[in-house]
Structure formats: structure tokens, C-alpha cells
Amino acid sequence: MKxxxxxxxxxxxxxxxxxxxxxxxxxxxxxxxxxxCIVTTGLAGFAxxxxxxxxxxxxxxxxxxxxxxxxxxxxxxxxxxxxxxxRFTMLNSGEGDILFRNTTETLxxxxxxxxxxxxxxxxxxxxFMVPASLGVSSATELDGASVCIxxxxxxxxxxADYFRTNGISYEPVPIETNEEGFTxxxxxxxxxxxxxxxxxxxxxxxxxxxxxxxxxxxxxSKEPLGGAVRHGDDEWFDIGKWVVNALINAEEMGVTQANAxxxxxxxxxxxxxxxxxGSEGNMGEMLGLDAKWAARAIAQGGNYGEIYERNVxxxxxxxxxxxxxxxxxxxxxxxxxxxx
Amino acid sequence: MSTPTPSTNPxxxxxxxxxTRSIIVQIIAAALILSFFAYxxxxxxxxxxxxxxxxxxxxxxxxxxxxxxxxxxxxxxxSNHFTAMIVGLINTxxxxxxxxxxxxxxxxxxxxxxxxxNWLTQKIAYVYIEYVxxxxxxxxxxxxxxxxxxxxxxxxxxxxFGDTFFLNNRGFQMPSPEFQSLFWIVGAFVVAGIAFAWWFxxxxxxxxxxxxxxxxxxxxxxxxxxxxxxxxYFVLGSPIEWDVPALKGFNFKxxxxxxxxxxxxxxxxSFYTAAFIGxxxxxxxxxxxxxxTEAAQALGISNSRTLKLVVIPQALRVIIPPLTSQYLNxxxxxxxxxAIGYMDIVATIGGISLxxxxxxxxxxxxxxxxxxxISLLISTVMNWYNNxxxxxxx
Numbered sequence: 167m168k169x170x171x172x173x174x175x176x177x178x179x180x181x182x183x184x185x186x187x188x189x190x191x192x193x194x195x196x197x198x199x200x201x202x203c204i205v206t207t208g209l210a211g212f213a214x215x216x217x218x219x220x221x222x223x224x225x226x227x228x229x230x231x232x233x234x235x236x237x238x239x240x241x242x243x244x245x246x247x248x249x250x251x252x253r254f255t256m257l258n259s260g261e262g263d264i265l266f267r268n269t270t271e272t273l274x275x276x277x278x279x280x281x282x283x284x285x286x287x288x289x290x291x292x293x294f295m296v297p298a299s300l301g302v303s304s305a306t307e308l309d310g311a312s313v314c315i316x317x318x319x320x321x322x323x324x325x326a327d328y329f330r331t332n333g334i335s336y337e338p339v340p341i342e343t344n345e346e347g348f349t350x351x352x353x354x355x356x357x358x359x360x361x362x363x364x365x366x367x368x369x370x371x372x373x374x375x376x377x378x379x380x381x382x383x384x385x386x387s388k389e390p391l392g393g394a395v396r397h398g399d400d401e402w403f404d405i406g407k408w409v410v411n412a413l414i415n416a417e418e419m420g421v422t423q424a425n426a427x428x429x430x431x432x433x434x435x436x437x438x439x440x441x442x443x444g445s446e447g448n449m450g451e452m453l454g455l456d457a458k459w460a461a462r463a464i465a466q467g468g469n470y471g472e473i474y475e476r477n478v479x480x481x482x483x484x485x486x487x488x489x490x491x492x493x494x495x496x497x498x499x500x501x502x503x504x505x506x
Numbered sequence: 507m508s509t510p511t512p513s514t515n516p517x518x519x520x521x522x523x524x525x526t527r528s529i530i531v532q533i534i535a536a537a538l539i540l541s542f543f544a545y546x547x548x549x550x551x552x553x554x555x556x557x558x559x560x561x562x563x564x565x566x567x568x569x570x571x572x573x574x575x576x577x578x579x580x581x582x583x584x585s586n587h588f589t590a591m592i593v594g595l596i597n598t599x600x601x602x603x604x605x606x607x608x609x610x611x612x613x614x615x616x617x618x619x620x621x622x623x624n625w626l627t628q629k630i631a632y633v634y635i636e637y638v639x640x641x642x643x644x645x646x647x648x649x650x651x652x653x654x655x656x657x658x659x660x661x662x663x664x665x666x667f668g669d670t671f672f673l674n675n676r677g678f679q680m681p682s683p684e685f686q687s688l689f690w691i692v693g694a695f696v697v698a699g700i701a702f703a704w705w706f707x708x709x710x711x712x713x714x715x716x717x718x719x720x721x722x723x724x725x726x727x728x729x730x731x732x733x734x735x736x737x738x739y740f741v742l743g744s745p746i747e748w749d750v751p752a753l754k755g756f757n758f759k760x761x762x763x764x765x766x767x768x769x770x771x772x773x774x775x776s777f778y779t780a781a782f783i784g785x786x787x788x789x790x791x792x793x794x795x796x797x798x799t800e801a802a803q804a805l806g807i808s809n810s811r812t813l814k815l816v817v818i819p820q821a822l823r824v825i826i827p828p829l830t831s832q833y834l835n836x837x838x839x840x841x842x843x844x845a846i847g848y849m850d851i852v853a854t855i856g857g858i859s860l861x862x863x864x865x866x867x868x869x870x871x872x873x874x875x876x877x878x879x880i881s882l883l884i885s886t887v888m889n890w891y892n893n894x895x896x897x898x899x900x
Contacts (some may be wrong), residue, residue: 397558
């Protein structure tokens with residue numbers, strides 16, 4: 167009978183773990199003392215392991231900011247690399263707690279794939295890159311070209327729409343990862359590589375001589391990229407949403423990686439800053455976190471502007487100007503809701 | 507030695523009875539297996555419901571919105587997911603069928619080479635088989651694809667075969683036929699030729715059995731199926747127009763293109779499976795007692811007829827069952843197409859459609875059902891053939 171008892175307990179425990187996944191994500195993350203963050207398999211500037219195996223990039227820094235806010239340590243992140251095809255399944259099946267994988271927010275992903283999108287952290291658009299030697303200056307001259315395209319992305323659908331609208335033909339060459347696309351493009355299997363303009367900049371930076379390749383002027387889609395969480399856990403969604411908002415607000419208020427913790431330690435004269443860094447009010451408590459959540463997130467990798475400049479800005483190999491991604495009062499469209 | 511004392515407890519008595527015990531054990535095993543499946547199915551349903559997803563196949567009738575490069579039926583981004591699935595299915599069947607044909611031919615050749623008395627021939631087959639079958643097929647696929655797209659020239663520098671066929675890293679371009687209205691007459695002659703050949707083979711066999719007189723069957727049949735339709739074709743003034751590919755802009759336009767992805771997958775699957783088939787064929791031939799060959803030779807039957815009439819019919823009985831497994835492997839391995847972007851069933855409905863609609867469960871069920879159907883079909887055909895060649899005992 168003892169054996170049977172053990173077996174029954176085992177079965178009951180397995181059944182419980184299956185339901186435990188439905189519990190609060192915040193509790194799960196705290197219990198594991200680790201944030202499982204879904205990122206790309208490797209896109210320089212956004213998320214890619216460096217020479218020492220440490221994940222670096224724009225998306226990786228957002229993962230660390232969330233970990234710093236929730237767990238108090240930005241290094242408590244387990245990066246889960248995914249392809250464009252596996253990312254949502256991984257998130258929905260609980261293999262990751264949050265997703266920062268240059269992912270476009272769309273209606274069908276929100277409503278049908280059951281994702282909740284965090285505020286947009288990168289405004290992008292789909293572009294084309296071709297070898298300069300082809301002498302092409304516009305995407306409308308691409309009739310009959312072979313186009314390398316990552317499957318499972320919105321770019322794949324935009325591409326079909328764009329060529330159909332313009333009545334020109336093309337041969338899609340489907341690829342799984344950015345790396346594979348690079349290989350096929352270099353080998354000349356395709357004439358054109360298409361993905362988000364930021365991804366093109368990242369890929370172009372990898373060439374020995376980037377000037378041999380041109381990014382065509384046409385931007386054929388709107389690609390608002392942002393993080394995402396599963397449907398059904400509003401508290402966790404709020405945490406992700408306000409970490410992103412906090413980083414953008416921090417840039418606006420001049421709170422930086424260097425001064426965030428100092429500002430948090432002393433009550434200053436600016437109530438907005440005080441609320442952000444937690445020296446005044448109980449913003450963190452409302453989110454189910456502690457007072458210094460945002461201060462830690464900012465101290466981890468800097469405010470939005472610092473993250474941008476370090477990973478993808480004009481002084482990096484990607485050389486992407488701020489453009490739309492500048493603050494609303496500096497000519498861009500970044501306009502984060504206030505923390506109050 | 508102690509014999510178990512007969513118990514008065516009816517339950518224990520039932521347990522000690524061999525037949526009852528076996529029934530009890532089977533019931534318990536079946537219950538365990540069923541409850542396991544009930545648990546995982548329930549788990550999937552509960553977890554899908556928890557994130558607000560239902561199971562529905564309605565997405566199949568929505569617009570697919572993506573393009574597929576190799577489609578043998580009409581397809582565009584305005585077609586629905588169901589059509590995309592059919593396109594993928596046809597691509598899977600195409601590469602599986604082409605692979606089975608080539609693998610069988612190469613395999614039989616390798617099997618015979620392995621048994622050759624010629625040292626070089628035998629060693630070449632030996633080295634080939636040992637190398638190819640000990641390297642994972644995925645690596646063969648990636649290697650061949652890499653070779654094709656890197657080593658072959660780009661479209662502008664294509665290898666040109668008489669301005670009609672072109673080979674480059676976008677594939678092999680060849681002319682496609684456009685049948686004119688009179689072509690049906692040629693087609694009718696081909697069908698009639700096949701019917702005649704079928705009748706004539708049986709007739710010739712009968713005549714040979716009765717009188718011992720042998721007709722040149724092969725020659726006459728080839729004339730009926732090939733030469734006569736050709737003659738008719740020219741008499742009618744060549745009612746096919748060829749759409750010859752020509753370089754326009756980035757790529758060749760017109761004609762048919764066999765893409766590098768197809769070539770790499772097809773060749774890699776064939777080369778790989780051929781190595782296994784070679785060993786199966788060798789085993790089949792070796793299994794036939796050498797005494798039979800000697801007996802046939804003693805009767806003055808030539809070497810080739812000995813092989814054809816004595817060895818191969820018997821060897822086939824040994825070869826067919828394991829050969830079926832190899833065909834099944836090849837068909838299933840074709841799903842590795844994913845690695846190089848060949849748009850098979852896994853890449854279409856199980857890949858892009860799955861991802862764009864978020865219907866993981868449904869798409870995976872469809873893909874599994876289709877592979878199951880393909881495998882069962884292959885098994886059925888091979889079993890039918892196996893039964894046909896079995897020794898008929900009189």
C-alpha cells in the first residue's frame with residue numbers, strides 16, 4: 167500500500183505543477199529568483215551574446231531592467247533565445263515570463279495569439295537591402311528578384327502585400343534566422359534582404375565593407391516593436407508596462423544610470439523625479455514591488471536614451487539615428503504615461 | 507522447494523491462476539495507458555482554456571497572406587491556409603517520390619557493386635556506404651545546399667547549355683512545354699502504345715510458353731510507346747511550344763526552375779537512404795544459396811538471366827520488408843526541409859500558417875495526421891507488393 171500511496175502522491179504533484187503555471191507570474195519569477203526573458207537567437211545591437219557569452223543589446227537591456235525592478239538584480243535573467251516562429255509558443259507555454267524580441271505589435275497577435283503588448287520601445291519599419299553593385303535605387307525596380315525573408319514575421323506578410331499592391335513579381339526565399347538570411351544573402355541565393363530597418367542596419371554592420379550594400383529608401387510598413395506578456399495576468403503586465411514607461415520618463419527627467427540611486431536616497435525638489443525613483447509616494451507598492459523598483463531598473467542599464475545610444479545609436483556599428491524614437495519634445499514620438 | 511499453499515481467499519486464488527492473472531494485468535495496463543492519455547489531453551485542453559484559446563480549424567479558410575516560391579498548383583498570397591497546406595503536401599510528396607526513385611536505383615547499384623569481384627568497384631561502394639550512412643542526414647542536406655548556393659555562379663554567369671538549359675545558384679532552369687490543341691492525338695497514341703505493350707507482353711509470354719518461340723518484346727514495345735508517338739508528333743507539326751527561360755533582370759523568366767532547396771533535399775535524402783538500401787540489397791542477394799546460381803549455370807543459363815530469373819525474384823522477398831522501412835524513413839526525413847527553407851508540409855501549415863495564426867495544436871495535429879497517412883500509404887503499397895512476390899506454395 168505504501169508504494170501505491172507514493173504513486174498517487176506523485177500523480178497528484180504532477181497534476182498540481184500543471185495548474186501551478188496558472189498562478190501569478192510575479193510569484194513564479196520570485197520563487198525561481200530568475201526572470202526568463204525571451205529574446206532573439208542573435209541580432210547584433212538588439213540581443214546577441216558577446217565574446218564572453220553575456221547577452222548584450224537593446225532588448226537584453228530591457229530584460230535586465232525588468233529583472234532589476236522585480237528581483238533587485240539585473241543579472242538574474244535567463245535569456246531564452248527563440249526564432250521568429252517559436253517565440254509566441256514559448257511565451258504562451260510558460261517557457262518565458264516576458265518577451266523582448268523586436269516584436270511588432272498587431273491586432274491579431276494581441277487578440278488571437280493572446281499576447282498583451284507593453285508600450286512600444288522601438289518604432290521601426292520594413293526596408294530592403296541590396297548589394298550596391300546591382301545599381302537599384304528603389305524597391306519598385308525589384309521585379310523578378312529573389313528576396314530573403316524571415317518566416318513567421320510580419321515582414322513576410324508585408325512583403326507579399328507590397329509586391330501585390332505594386333503588381334511586381336518576386337521569389338520568396340524563406341529563412342529561419344537572421345544568421346541564415348545573412349548566409350543566403352552573401353552567397354547570392356537572394357538579391358534582396360528584407361526585414362525591419364533596424365535589423366538591416368544590424369546585418370549591414372556585419373559586412374567587412376558596409377558601403378557595398380545599400381538600404382533602399384522605401385519603408386513599406388509600420389513596425390512598432392515592443393515587449394509582450396501572456397494574456398490573463400494583469401499585475402505582471404502592469405509591471406512590464408511601467409518599467410518601460412519608467413525608462414522613457416527617466417530620460418525625459420534626466421535621471422540616468424549614474425545618478426538614479428543617489429536621487430533615490432535623498433528626497434529632492436522635483437516631485438515627479440521623487441515619485442519615479444521612490445523617495446516619495448508608494449508607486450512601487452501599487453505594482454506589488456518595493457519603492458526603489460524604478461531606480462534599480464534605471465541604475466541597471468541607464469534610461470531609454472542611454473540604452474539606445476549604447477546599443478543601436480549613431481555611435482554604434484548600427485548607426486541608427488533616433489528619428490521617431492526621440493522623445494516627444496525632441497521631435498520623436500516617445501511619449502510615456504506619467505508615473506503618479 | 508516449496509509449493510504455494512492453496513489459498514482460501516478468492517482474490518488470491520484468482521491471482522495465482524495464470525489466465526485470470528494475465529487478464530487482470532492487461533486490464534491494469536490498459537487503464538494506466540488510457541488514464542495517461544486522458545491526463546495529457548485534459549492538460550492541453552485546460553491549459554489552452556486558461557489562456558483563452560479554443561481548438562478550431564476555421565483558420566484554414568482564412569487568407570494565408572504569405573507567398574510560397576515552389577507551388578505546383580495555383581497559389582498566391584490571397585489563397586487560404588488550406589491551399590497553402592495542399593501546396594506544402596504536394597511539395598512533400600514530390601521530394602519523397604523523387605527521393606524514393608533515385609534512392610532505389612542508387613541503392614540497387616551500390617548493393618551489386620558491394621558484391622562485385624572487382625576490388626576497386628567493391629571498395630568504392632564500401633567507402634561510400636560507410637561514410638554516408640554514418641553522417642546525419644541533416645548535415646548532408648546543409649552541405650549540399652551550401653555547396654549549391656556558394657559554388658554555382660549567380661544568374662548572370664549561369665552555366666549555359668545551348669541557350670535552353672541554365673544552371674546557377676538559383677536552381678536549374680529548363681524549358682516548360684506548352685501543349686497546343688493537337689497534342690491530345692500524340693497523348694492518345696502514347697496511351698494506346700502502353701495498352702498494346704501490356705497486351706503484347708502477355709501474348710508473347712503465352713506464345714513462348716506454348717511454342718518456345720521468343721519475340722523481341724522490348725524492342726517492339728519501345729517502338730509502340732516511344733517511336734510511333736514521336737513520328738505522330740512530327741507529322742502533326744510539333745504541337746508543343748517550348749517556353750525557354752531567359753535572363754531578365756535579376757532572374758530567369760519563363761520555363762521551369764528546379765530550386766536549390768529541392769535539389770539539395772532530394773539528393774541528400776537519396777544519397778543517404780541509398781547507402782542503407784545498398785546494404786539491404788546486398789543482404790538479400792547473399793541470402794540466396796550460392797548453390798542455386800551454380801545450378802542455373804550448370805543448366806547453361808547465362809549470367810544475366812540467372813540474376814534475373816533465379817536470384818533477384820528470391821532476393822526480393824528478403825529485400826522488400828526492410829526496404830519499406832527505408833522508404834518510410836525517407837518520406838519522414840523530408841521534414842528536414844525546414845532547415846534549408848524548402849516549403850514542404852512542415853514549413854507551410856506546420857510553420858508559417860502555425861505562426862501567423864497561432865494555432866499550434868491544430869496545425870501540429872494536421873501535420874501529424876498527414877505524415878501518418880503518407881506512411882500508411884507507403885506501407886500498404888509495399889505490403890501489397892510484398893504479398894505479390896511471396897513464394898506461392900503449390
